Amino acid sequence: MTSPPYSDQRKNTYGGIKAEHYVEWFLPISAELKRVLKPSGTFILNIKEKVINGERSTYVLELILALRKQGWLWTEEFIWNKKNCFPGKWPNRFRDSWERLLQFNLNRSFAMYQDAVMVPIGSWANTRLKNLSETDQRRDNAKNNSGFGKNVSNWLGKEYVYPTNVLTLATECYNKSHSAVYPKELPEWFIKLFTQEHDVVLDPFVGSGTTMFAAEALIDHQLASISYRIISR
Numbered sequence: 001m002t003s004p005p006y007s008d009q010r011k012n013t014y015g016g017i018k019a020e021h022y023v024e025w026f027l028p029i030s031a032e033l034k035r036v037l038k039p040s041g042t043f044i045l046n047i048k049e050k051v052i053n054g055e056r057s058t059y060v061l062e063l064i065l066a067l068r069k070q071g072w073l074w075t076e077e078f079i080w081n082k083k084n085c086f087p088g089k090w091p092n093r094f095r096d097s098w099e100r101l102l103q104f105n106l107n108r109s110f111a112m113y114q115d116a117v118m119v120p121i122g123s124w125a126n127t128r129l130k131n132l133s134e135t136d137q138r139r140d141n142a143k144n145n146s147g148f149g150k151n152v153s154n155w156l157g158k159e160y161v162y163p164t165n166v167l168t169l170a171t172e173c174y175n176k177s178h179s180a181v182y183p184k185e186l187p188e189w190f191i192k193l194f195t196q197e198h199d200v201v202l203d204p205f206v207g208s209g210t211t212m213f214a215a216e217a218l219i220d221h222q223l224a225s226i227s228y229r230i231i232s233r
């Protein structure tokens, strides 16, 4: 799990890699990540392109294609929706308030612990599930033959559901003296989803160490609950 320097950003703090050189700069690093990642492991890359000369830079898209050529599978893209982004005004666009979290794997089958990131079903269920129609009580297939379908009655009695691939998190950070930290909840969510205790988490652009603090806190949490169980026995 890592967030490398984005292209052309923060030149004064840690230099800026030009968009046209980004892929050649990154590929030797991703080759090393490919070498050390377990076959069932996941690589999450937090990155975002900015607007240069009135156009979105394409370096992230080029990087995705280059990583695929290097042997990675681009298995998913998550969106970090920054819910407390300040409003802004530009003549031809709105404030950017999301970043990419690209998921890469070495194999189509990888370790994923979806139950670890379930979320409360939410108050919509109280009203929506109160009076179920006849259609709600059977699988209702999508009319466009996409293969999707739903059975609303399956949600009856459920308190927790699986989340979507959009993560809505505040940008607030714990380390105010580093210019580009991400919130602890971001690595925490991916560590829970893709690892279990005794797995290894690596952040090659560790910066202020947010990923490591998140991993450590999860171990502490697990140890705390294990010792609690032992004591209560």
Ligand SMILES: C[S@@+](CC[C@H](N)C(=O)[O-])C[C@H]1O[C@@H](n2cnc3c(N)ncnc32)[C@H](O)[C@@H]1O
Pocket (backbone or CB within 6 Å): 002, 003, 004, 005, 006, 014, 178, 180, 181, 182, 183, 204, 205, 206, 207, 208, 209, 210, 211
């Ligand atoms: C976007 S920040 C990551 C911040 C980190 N996620 C955190 O929450 O603190 C990128 C970090 O990569 C570091 N960095 C830049 N070039 C590097 C390199 N060649 N090798 C290792 N780290 C580098 C920078 O100093 C910076 O701390």
